[in-house]
Amino acid sequence: DGGITQSPKYLFRKEGQNVTLSCEQNLNHDAMYWYRQDPGQGLRLIYYSQIVNDFQKGDIAEGYSVSREKKESFPLTVTSAQKNPTAFYLCASSRDRKANEQYFGPGTRLTVT
Amino acid sequence: DAKTTQPPSMDCAEGRAANLPCNHSTISGNEYVYWYRQIHSQGPQYIIHGLKNNETNEMASLIITEDRKSSTLILPHATLRDTAVYYCIVSDFTSGTYKYIFGTGTRLKVLA
Numbered sequence: 001d002g003g004i005t006q007s008p009k010y011l012f013r014k015e016g017q018n019v020t021l022s023c024e025q026n027l028n029h030d031a032m033y034w035y036r037q038d039p040g041q042g043l044r045l046i047y048y049s050q051i052v053n054d055f056q057k058g059d060i061a062e063g064y065s066v067s068r069e070k071k072e073s074f075p076l077t078v079t080s081a082q083k084n085p086t087a088f089y090l091c092a093s094s095r096d097r098k099a100n101e102q103y104f105g106p107g108t109r110l111t112v113t
Numbered sequence: 114d115a116k117t118t119q120p121p122s123m124d125c126a127e128g129r130a131a132n133l134p135c136n137h138s139t140i141s142g143n144e145y146v147y148w149y150r151q152i153h154s155q156g157p158q159y160i161i162h163g164l165k166n167n168e169t170n171e172m173a174s175l176i177i178t179e180d181r182k183s184s185t186l187i188l189p190h191a192t193l194r195d196t197a198v199y200y201c202i203v204s205d206f207t208s209g210t211y212k213y214i215f216g217t218g219t220r221l222k223v224l225a
Binding site: 092101103 | 145147154156157158159162200212213215217218
C-alpha cells in the first residue's frame with residue numbers, strides 16, 4: 001500500500017533534549033510538509049520541501065529543523081530551543097508543489113516533560 | 114489567521130444529509146476552496162476542492178456561491194463514521210504560496 005508513515009505514534013522526552021520525528025512516503029511525491037497541531041486548534045505549517053535538498057520555513061519554524069536528503073524522507077528535529085514542544089505533529093506530501101491534494105500521515109504525539 | 118469562518122459544531126442524524134457551511138468573504142480570484150476532515154487523533158483526509166463550479170465526488174458535493182464568498186460541503190447520507198472535524202481552507206497553490214492556513218473547523222457529530 002502506498003502512503004505516509006510516521007514513527008513512533010507516541011514519543012516522550014525530557015526537557016532540553018533534541019528529538020527527531022520520522023516521516024517516510026512511498027508515493028513518489030516531490031513535496032512534503034510538517035505541521036503542528038495543538039489541542040482544539042487547526043494545523044500550523046512548520047516547514048515544507050518542494051524538492052530534494054531544498055526546504056522552506058513555514059509559519060512557526062523557530063526551534064525546529066528539517067532535512068530532505070532523499071525524496072521519500074523528510075525528518076523533523078524538535079530542538080531544545082522550541083519553547084512549547086508538546087504537540088501532535090503531522091507530516092504530509094503532495095505530488096508536486098502545485099498539487100491540490102495533500103496526503104497526511106497518522107501523526108506523532110510528542111510529550112516533553 | 115485563517116481566511117475562513119465555520120460554525121464550531123453541528124449535529125446530523127444518521128442517514129440524513131450533512132450541510133457544512135463556510136464563509137470566505139475575502140477570497141481572491143485565484144484561490145481554491147478545499148475541504149479536509151480529521152477523525153480524532155488521525156491525520157486529515159482530503160475530501161474535495163473547487164474554484165467556482167460546483168463539484169461532486171464519491172465522498173461529497175461542494176456548492177460554491179456565485180460570488181464565491183461562501184460554500185457548503187454536503188455529505189449526502191451521513192454515517193457514524195463521518196463524525197469528525199471538517200476544515201474549510203482557501204489557498205492559491207499557483208502563486209508561490211504553497212500552503213494551507215487551517216482554522217479550527219466544524220466538529221460534526223453524526224447521531225444514531
